[in-house]
Amino acid sequence: MYEAMATVIGNVVTQPVKRDLTNGEQVVTFRMASNSRRLDPATGEWVDSGTLYLTISCWRRLVAGVDASIRRGDPIIVYGQLRSHEYRTKDGVERRDLEMRASALGPDLSRCTAQPIRRTEAGRSFGPGNLGRNTCDRSSAEDRARVDGEALGEGASPMPAVPARITESASADA
Structure with a gap:
C-alpha cells in the first residue's frame, strides 16, 4: 500500500457529518475545494486555473475537534494521507474519488482568526x-x-511575560 502524505489549503464546501460506525468508532467527513490561482503576466491579475475537490475523513482524536469547530465555508489547512477511492454508481458508471484521511486539520489563519x-x-x-x-x-x-x-496544577498562576525579541539592529553578543 502506498502512503502519499500531502497538505492541502482550501475551503469546506459541504457541512461536516459525524457518523457512528458499527465497530464503535466515529468519523467526520466533508468535502473541500482547493483553488489553484496564478498571476497572469499580461493583465497583472490573479486568474483561477482549476479546482481540486477532496473528500476529507477525520478519525479518532480529530472527530471531536472537527465536529465542534469546522463548518461549511471555513478556510482550512489539512494534512494527511491521500487515497484514491474507486466505486460504481447505481447507474453502473465507474467513478474515482480522491480522499484524504486527515492527520491534522485547522483553520487557515491567513484568511481568518481562531x-x-x-x-x-x-x-x-x-x-x-x-x-x-x-x-x-x-x-x-x-x-x-x-x-x-x-509544578503546574489547577491553581497555577499565569506564566511570566515573554521577554521582547532581539531586533536585527541589536548586537548578537548582547
Whole structure:
C-alpha cells in the first residue's frame, strides 16, 4: 500500500457529518475545494486555473475537534494521507474519488482568526477568559511544566511575560 502524505489549503464546501460506525468508532467527513490561482503576466491579475475537490475523513482524536469547530465555508489547512477511492454508481458508471484521511486539520489563519479552546481529560474546557493548563490529549510536556519552580496544577498562576525579541539592529553578543 502506498502512503502519499500531502497538505492541502482550501475551503469546506459541504457541512461536516459525524457518523457512528458499527465497530464503535466515529468519523467526520466533508468535502473541500482547493483553488489553484496564478498571476497572469499580461493583465497583472490573479486568474483561477482549476479546482481540486477532496473528500476529507477525520478519525479518532480529530472527530471531536472537527465536529465542534469546522463548518461549511471555513478556510482550512489539512494534512494527511491521500487515497484514491474507486466505486460504481447505481447507474453502473465507474467513478474515482480522491480522499484524504486527515492527520491534522485547522483553520487557515491567513484568511481568518481562531480562538483555541483546549480540551481537558475531564471533559471541561478552558477558554481565553479562563486560566487553565493545556491539557490537550497526551501532552507529556505539561506533566513536566513548572511555573516559578512549582509544578503546574489547577491553581497555577499565569506564566511570566515573554521577554521582547532581539531586533536585527541589536548586537548578537548582547
